Amino acid sequence: MTRDFLGEFEHLVMLAIAREGGDAAGARIHAQLEQVARRDASLPAIYVTLARLERKGYLRSRMTSADAGRQRRLFSVTKAGAAALRRTRDALERLWDPASGRP
Amino acid sequence: MTSARGRSVAPAAEWLLARVLPSGMRDQLLADLAELAPSRSRPRVWYWGQLLRTLWPPTLVALYTESTRPDQAWPDTEGGNAMTWLESLVADVRRSGRTLRRRPAFALTAVATLAIGIGATTAMFSVTWGVALRPLPFEHHDRLMGICTRADVISPDACVLSPPNAEDLKRRVPGIAYLGIGRRWDAKLRLGDQAEIVSTAVLTPDVFRALGVRAQRGRLIEEKDLIGRHGVVAVISDDFWRTRLGAQDVIGEPLTLDGEPVTIVGVLPPGLEIPWIQRVAVWRPLHLNPTDEENRGWAGFHPFALARDGYSPQRLAREVASAAQALRAEHFATTAGWDLHVRTLSDLVVGRSRHLLLVFLGSVALLLLVACANVANLMLEQAIARRREWGIRTALGASPERIVTLQLTESFLLAFAGALGGLGIAVAGVRALKRLAPPGLPRLEQVSVDATVLAFATAVAVLTAVLFGLWPAMRAAAVQLSELLRSGGRTSTAARTRLSSTLVVAQIAIAMTLVAGAGLLARSFQRMAAWNPGFDPARLVTFSVSASRDKYPDRARIVGLWSAIEEQVGAIPGVQAVSSASAGPMFGGGDGAQDFTVEGQDRARPAYWFNVGPSYFHTLGVPVVQGREFDVRDAAGRTPVAIVNESFARQYVPTGDAVGTRVLSDGQPPLTIVGVARDVPPFTPGAPVQPQLWYALRQETRGFVYIVARYGGDPATLAPAVRQALRRVDPDLQPGNYRTIADIAREELRRPLFNALLLAAFALTALALAGIGTYALLAYHVRRRVREMGIRLALGAKPADVAALVLRDGLAVGLPGLVLGVVGGLVAGRLLTSLAPGVSPTDPGSLAAAALGILAVALLACLAPARRAAALPPAITLQAEDT
Numbered sequence: 012m013t014r015d016f017l018g019e020f021e022h023l024v025m026l027a028i029a030r031e032g033g034d035a036a037g038a039r040i041h042a043q044l045e046q047v048a049r050r051d052a053s054l055p056a057i058y059v060t061l062a063r064l065e066r067k068g069y070l071r072s073r074m075t076s077a078d079a080g081r082q083r084r085l086f087s088v089t090k091a092g093a094a095a096l097r098r099t100r101d102a103l104e105r106l107w108d109p110a111s112g113r114p
Numbered sequence: 115m116t117s118a119r120g121r122s123v124a125p126a127a128e129w130l131l132a133r134v135l136p137s138g139m140r141d142q143l144l145a146d147l148a149e150l151a152p153s154r155s156r157p158r159v160w161y162w163g164q165l166l167r168t169l170w171p172p173t174l175v176a177l178y179t180e181s182t183r184p185d186q187a188w189p190d191t192e193g194g195n196a197m198t199w200l201e202s203l204v205a206d207v208r209r210s211g212r213t214l215r216r217r218p219a220f221a222l223t224a225v226a227t228l229a230i231g232i233g234a235t236t237a238m239f240s241v242t243w244g245v246a247l248r249p250l251p252f253e254h255h256d257r258l259m260g261i262c263t264r265a266d267v268i269s270p271d272a273c274v275l276s277p278p279n280a281e282d283l284k285r286r287v288p289g290i291a292y293l294g295i296g297r298r299w300d301a302k303l304r305l306g307d308q309a310e311i312v313s314t315a316v317l318t319p320d321v322f323r324a325l326g327v328r329a330q331r332g333r334l335i336e337e338k339d340l341i342g343r344h345g346v347v348a349v350i351s352d353d354f355w356r357t358r359l360g361a362q363d364v365i366g367e368p369l370t371l372d373g374e375p376v377t378i379v380g381v382l383p384p385g386l387e388i389p390w391i392q393r394v395a396v397w398r399p400l401h402l403n404p405t406d407e408e409n410r411g412w413a414g415f416h417p418f419a420l421a422r423d424g425y426s427p428q429r430l431a432r433e434v435a436s437a438a439q440a441l442r443a444e445h446f447a448t449t450a451g452w453d454l455h456v457r458t459l460s461d462l463v464v465g466r467s468r469h470l471l472l473v474f475l476g477s478v479a480l481l482l483l484v485a486c487a488n489v490a491n492l493m494l495e496q497a498i499a500r501r502r503e504w505g506i507r508t509a510l511g512a513s514p515e516r517i518v519t520l521q522l523t524e525s526f527l528l529a530f531a532g533a534l535g536g537l538g539i540a541v542a543g544v545r546a547l548k549r550l551a552p553p554g555l556p557r558l559e560q561v562s563v564d565a566t567v568l569a570f571a572t573a574v575a576v577l578t579a580v581l582f583g584l585w586p587a588m589r590a591a592a593v594q595l596s597e598l599l600r601s602g603g604r605t606s607t608a609a610r611t612r613l614s615s616t617l618v619v620a621q622i623a624i625a626m627t628l629v630a631g632a633g634l635l636a637r638s639f640q641r642m643a644a645w646n647p648g649f650d651p652a653r654l655v656t657f658s659v660s661a662s663r664d665k666y667p668d669r670a671r672i673v674g675l676w677s678a679i680e681e682q683v684g685a686i687p688g689v690q691a692v693s694s695a696s697a698g699p700m701f702g703g704g705d706g707a708q709d710f711t712v713e714g715q716d717r718a719r720p721a722y723w724f725n726v727g728p729s730y731f732h733t734l735g736v737p738v739v740q741g742r743e744f745d746v747r748d749a750a751g752r753t754p755v756a757i758v759n760e761s762f763a764r765q766y767v768p769t770g771d772a773v774g775t776r777v778l779s780d781g782q783p784p785l786t787i788v789g790v791a792r793d794v795p796p797f798t799p800g801a802p803v804q805p806q807l808w809y810a811l812r813q814e815t816r817g818f819v820y821i822v823a824r825y826g827g828d829p830a831t832l833a834p835a836v837r838q839a840l841r842r843v844d845p846d847l848q849p850g851n852y853r854t855i856a857d858i859a860r861e862e863l864r865r866p867l868f869n870a871l872l873l874a875a876f877a878l879t880a881l882a883l884a885g886i887g888t889y890a891l892l893a894y895h896v897r898r899r900v901r902e903m904g905i906r907l908a909l910g911a912k913p914a915d916v917a918a919l920v921l922r923d924g925l926a927v928g929l930p931g932l933v934l935g936v937v938g939g940l941v942a943g944r945l946l947t948s949l950a951p952g953v954s955p956t957d958p959g960s961l962a963a964a965a966l967g968i969l970a971v972a973l974l975a976c977l978a979p980a981r982r983a984a985a986l987p988p989a990i991t992l993q994a995e996d997t
Contacts (some may be wrong), residue, residue, distance in 0.1 A: 037146040055177055058139050062180040084142050113284035114172055 017099045023048055024060045025069065025088060025096050033087035035040075037061070040086070061086055069095050122885040123151045124161035131165055134174070136181035137200045156233045158887045158921040175995045190767050200319075203523075210913040220496060221528065224489045228532025228578060230879065231485030233539025236563070236571040238471075238478040240544050243570075244561030246468040246573065250389075250460050253326030257421040258459035261293070261434055261721070263413040265452045265707065265720060273390075273462050275417040277404035279441060279454075280311070280318075289425040294320030295415035298391055300818070302660045302848070304370035305358065311660060311850040312354075314371065314396040318404065325388065332365040333381030335416070339379075346398065350375040354395035371396065372817075373662030379992040387461040389556070390416045410445055411708055418459070431456040441539040448718040449709050463556050466948065470869065473945055477631065477876045484880045487617040488887045490582035493525070494610055494892065497586040504590045514591035521590050525583025526576070533575035540571065547872075549714035554866035585613065595669065610900075618891045619931045621884040628877035628937020628966045631942040633960030635870035638950035641799040642866055646697055647736030647793060651855035653690075654822060655829045657836065657847060658850040663842070669750060672815050675729060676844065682839035683823055688833065692823040694727040695810055698734065699794050700858040701851075703822055710807060712766050719766050721758070722842040725814050731757075731791050733822050735974045741773035741789035748788075748810040752778045755810055758783040760793045762805035776808070795861055799952025881971055888927060888975035895923050896979045903983055911982035920983050924976035931967055936961060 017025060027043035028035045035043075040057055056058045064070045069092030074082045088096070106112045122128045126142065135143055147164060154160040167173060183202045261283060262273035269599045275283075280295045283529045290558060291455035293967075296317030296630050303312040322334045348369060355361055368375045388394070402409060419432045438454035446452040471833075497504075504517055541563050551558055590611070642800065659679060666672045684692040690939040709718035731738050739760065748755050756777060763772035767787075776784045793803040811819065825832050828833045833852055896903075903916050943955030953960070 036149075037142060038149040041146065041150060053162055054143055054995065055135075055168045055173050058211070059173070061137070065178075066183070075829055083145060086142075091816040094735050 015067075015103060017095055017096070018053075019062055020056070020060055021069075022096070022099055023052075024057060025064065025092060028070070028086050029088050029093075029096065034085040035041060035085050035087070036085055064092070068092070117614075123157040124165075124274060127158075127162050127165040127310070131168060133198060134168065135198075137179045137198060137282050138317045141175065141300050151860040160773045161448065176378070182208060182621045186753040189654075204521060204718045206523040206526060209752065210520070211504065214527065218498070219307035220492060224492055224528045225531045225535060227485045227488050227883065229535030229885075230531060231482035232529075232533050232536030232574055233543060234478045234536075234876065234879070235475075235482045235534055235574055236540035236567060237543030237547065237571050239476050240540060240567045241547055241555075241558070241561050241769070242471040242475045243566055243911070245555055245557050246282040246464045246471045248557070251465065253429055254420060255460065255590065257423070257425065258324065259419045259427060259463045260419055260457050260459050261417045261419055262455045262462075263414075263452070264455050265449055273416060273457065274413040275404065275415055275454075276411060276413045277400065277415060278407060278408055279413075280411045280415070281416060282440070282441060283406050283434065283437055284320075286440070286473050287430070289422050289433045291322040291420045291422045292324040293417060293419045294324055294879045295404075296321045296388070297415045298394065298852070299397070299398075300658075300660070300664055301371045302373075302846075303375075303396070304846075309846055309848055311658065311848065312395045313393055314348075314398060315391045316398050316400045317391075318400050321388070326420075327382065327386060329380040330383045332378070332381050333364075334382075335397065335399050340404070344585055346376050347379045349380040350378055351382050351386065351395050351397075353825075355381045355802055357571055358395075364546075369396065371398070371665030371722075372660065373837040387557075388672025389418075389459060411449075411780055413707075413796060427458055429580065430617060432742045435817075441475075446877060448711070448716075448770045449720070462836045465556075467555055470635050471808045474872060474876075476945075477628055477873060481579075481626060481876050481883075482574070483742060484621045484883045484887075485626050486578050486582040487621050488883055489528070489578075489889060490585065490889075491614050491694070491887060492615055493521075493582060494589065497521070497590045497891075498610060501590070508591075508787075512856055517591040518584075518587040521587030522579070522583050525579040525587070527735055529575045529579035529583075532578070533571055536575075537568075537571060540567070547886045550868065611895075614894070615927050616883070616890055618887050618927045621880075621887045622928060622968060622972065623938055625877065625880040625884040625934060626964055627942050627973075628873065628880050628936030629964040629967055630935070630961055631940030631946055632870065632874040632877040633963050634950045634953055634955070635873055635944055635959055636948050637867065637957060637960055638799065638953045639863070639866040639870045641952040642797065643863055645799070645859060646796050647855075648792060649857055651700070652829070653824050653826070654734065655836075655852070656698070656820045656822050656823055657852040658818065658820050658857065659847060660850070662846065663817070665846070666817070672817060673750065673812050676811065676815070676819060678843045679821060679840065679847075680727065682842050683836060684820060686823075686835045686839060688825055688832070690824045690826055691729060691733040693730040693733040694819045694821050695730055696725040696811070696816055696819060698724070698726075698730075698820065698822060700797060700855050700862070701822075701853075706802075708779060710766075711778045713778060715766075719805070721762055721766075721807045723807045725809045725811045725816055725819075726813040727819075730808070730822070731789075733824050735824065736794060737792045738789045739792055740771075741787070743789060744808075744812070745812045749812045750815075754783050754785045754813055755788045757791055757808045758787055759791050759803070759806040761803045762807060763787075763790045765805055797859065801951065821849075823827065866949075873874065883969065884931075884968075885975045886972040886979035888924065888972055889978065890948055891923055891927065892920055892976055894980040896920060896983045900986065907986070916986070917984040920980040921973075921976050924972055924980075928969065931972075932965055935968060936965065939964060963993065 023044055023109055024040060027040045027048070029041050030047070037054060037057060040061075041052060044052045044057070051080070059070070061070065066073055069089055070086050072084050072086045072087050073083055074084055076082050126149075131144065131147075132140060147161060151157040151161050163574070166403040168177070178201065183463070188883050198937075225524065232456045234954045241445065250258065252258060261275055261280075264270075277295060279294055284290055284293045296315055299314055299316045300311055301311055303314075311772070315647060317341065319335045319337055329759055332347055332349075334348065348371070350364070350369075355364065364378045365380070369379050370376075376396075382397070391526055419430075421427070422782070423654055425777060433456050434456050441454070442449075442452055506515075507517060533797070544561060544563055548558055586667060626808060652935070661675050668674055670818065680692050681693060683689060707720045707722050709720050711718045726744065729743055731743055741757075742761070744755065744757065758772055759830060763770075766966045767775050772787050772790050777787060778784050791808075796803060808872075823832070823836075833849075899919075903919070906914070906916060906919075939961050940956055943950075943960075
């Protein structure tokens with residue numbers, strides 16, 4: 012588990028999963044990015060990011076059988092992932108706020 | 115499968131993706147794509163877009179990097195997914211990388227050794243490709259030919275033709291589309307107030323046509339410009355146009371050349387380099403009537419021929435041969451060995467450089483073999499050390515092919531790492547070679563590490579990986595666990611030792627071959643540097659002077675000019691003697707050879723001819739052994755006279771008294787020999803002295819000569835006085851090419867020195883690698899026989915006896931290597947004959963020196979292991995297990 016800030020695309024992917032209420036499949040994540048964030052992402056890029064985030068401990072995944080017995084991998088945000096999201100959001104908000112303290 | 119009807123929207127794309135995606139992500143990605151595609155406005159286009167984005171290399175690499183990580187969250191055997199070949203390869207590469215990281219000493223040594231071998235080979239290939247193998251940069255380069263005159267005195271390296279012969283060939287040979295001739299003809303250019311000698315050339319219009327050159331601006335030289343004297347038009351080079359004329363619109367503008375105004379009619383394209391006539395600023399039409407029979411024997415121009423479409427060099431050669439037969443019968447019946455040969459222009463341009471470069475490429479390939487042998491031995495040692503690992507893998511089900519694949523992956527990884535390092539060495543090497551190489555290597559400026567060279571480097575890397583990796587890989591695959599357990603870990607290493615020893619013998623033999631070759635070149639250079647012409651070249655200064663036509667339109671005035679210059683220069687304090695000459699030892703253009711018939715004989719004999727002023731031989735310091743020098747008596751209107759050298763007199767006037775003999779030459783009044791000069795040994799050691807004949811410059815004058823002066827002081831201090839002296843004669847006169855003959859000789863030495871040093875560099879590197887290989891082998895022998903040595907010591911052997919065992923092992927590889935190396939050295943001598951003039955190919959001195967060098971290195975390599983063996987305490991050795 013790391014205490015880093017999220018990269019730009021990692022941030023978007025995590026938020027997309029969070030918006031799904033947890034347990035999101037790749038297709039749903041893609042749809043969130045495309046329709047809400049208006050970000051044209053390729054599925055392979057999303058998968059690379061998902062694998063990396065899970066390795067960092069910010070996501071967990073599980074296999075579940077969907078229709079016709081085909082298994083789907085679903086992703087949800089872990090506690091560490093939620094903390095990383097908050098950390099990154101706070102940092103961004105501080106930088107966006109013109110009233111926040113100058114260095 | 116995506117659409118509602120269960121069929122994929124893009125079956126081909128799906129099929130491709132299924133083969134490319136890593137197994138851990140494949141099913142999920144395909145399922146997601148199937149889910150998303152139908153909702154697109156153009157599903158198939160969108161699907162193919164996703165495929166293309168997957169194939170984007172950074173994305174593909176990231177996919178595989180994530181999916182093959184050891185801590186990957188999605189196990190790849192989930193659901194029974196078989197690894198794709200790509201996945202398997204990536205996993206193998208990662209595994210090999212980990213294995214190599216655990217053995218950094220071995221990995222670094224192997225990579226460094228390979229980098230040296232691959233880097234040197236790539237650098238040499240880069241130069242060889244750029245200079246010798248790449249096609250000429252002209253349209254129809256494969257049909258460009260040179261039609262070269264052959265005669266006993268014409269150097270086989272030269273390709274020259276006389277203007278009337280060129281005209282006749284154009285008419286008589288149907289296979290010739292264009293045939294032009296040209297040569298350098300320096301002239302004095304006046305730009306504003308500045309006067310200087312520029313490089314100019316004269317040619318016929320067909321030269322540009324044959325080469326497919328088109329003017330960048332204006333037009334090129336045409337037939338109408340050939341008017342029998344220096345034409346009044348000129349075409350300039352792009353470089354001259356940009357640097358001296360400011361890239362202005364100069365078409366129709368005048369230039370003053372040799373006092374004559376010429377009109378610029380065209381600018382040549384940038385980067386044009388015409389073979390033999392490079393770095394020329396101004397091109398003018400041929401200044402003489404090409405059909406004038408007086409010039410029939412003047413083979414002083416370079417030919418450029420374009421064969422017709424469909425004509426091979428052989429077919430053209432046949433047609434030229436029959437035309438040559440007719441010409442010989444008509445004009446050259448008495449000229450010894452006269453003929454015409456056809457060669458491709460590419461061969462002629464590259465000339466001897468191709469042989470030289472291929473020799474170097476071969477040498478560096480040998481160096482690469484030595485490097486591969488070293489790495490192979492290293493890998494063999496590793497394979498033995500890891501045989502437990504291989505045995506266990508085999509017992510667990512790994513097939514021999516799998517083990518070979520694993521080992522070869524390591525080899526490839528090492529080879530490519532070596533190639534990357536080697537590329538860095540190659541780039542630096544090419545840069546160094548370009549800077550240090552002497553003049554004379556054609557097209558060297560255009561050499562670079564380009565795509566062809568990179569492809570070559572990759573191929574070399576693959577080859578070396580297979581070369582040094584295959585045998586150890588097969589050895590690893592052959593290990594059986596049961597055999598290991600039975601023998602308690604002591605497997606037979608006899609085969610390994612034999613192979614290792616063979617590799618070291620090969621290394622020593624190759625190193626010896628290279629050292630012997632380098633020795634030959636070094637001895638040849640030494641002989642060249644010891645050139646003794648019979649006079650002191652450091653005291654002789656030469657410079658060129660040109661008589662402009664407007665001021666000196668006739669012979670009398672030109673002769674007056676040379677006399678005045680000699681007088682003024684002779685008056686400079688410290689100048690001991692001065693004369694003038696068209697060419698001499700190491701200086702001047704030289705006009706080649708002409709046929710002369712000694713009166714009373716029926717056979718014409720060739721001799722090199724020159725024009726020289728009074729006291730020429732006295733100025734040089736060359737004694738006139740019979741008769742006299744030219745002097746003021748030998749003026750225009752008097753009996754034409756000549757001086758010949760001893761070789762001419764010996765070969766052509768066997769009666770012994772050449773003085774007084776008359777010599778005839780086509781179309782010229784007979785010459786009376788008045789003196790015989792001592793032969794001057796040519797600069798090339800071992801080359802014969804050619805017959806030479808000198809005309810009196812006062813009788814046969816020229817508009818461009820070299821002044822030769824013997825000076826008692828430092829030649830550099832003479833230059834300002836010379837300029838002043840010339841200005842006193844004529845304010846417009848400028849000395850050109852001001853140098854001492856010693857300077858010129860030093861310039862000539864650059865090429866043989868460079869060749870010797872380069873080969874020596876390869877040889878020393880190979881020697882060092884061979885030494886390291888020998889040391890490693892002997893160190894291994896000591897480790898392997900530690901127990902045996904312990905027993906000997908315990909039984910009363912002295913440490914020196916044990917050390918002698920090691921030395922004997924060293925000799926066991928050193929001597930066979932030496933013997934093979936001597937054979938190699940003899941072969942190398944044959945290949946280097948043309949590059950090492952003056953030295954016999956079987957020069958015993960070089961071979962002996964090389965052998966001593968090899969023995970010294972071998973002994974040095976034995977030293978440390980022998981000392982270690984002698985210092986072993988018996989107790990330790992007896993405890994040790996054989997490895």
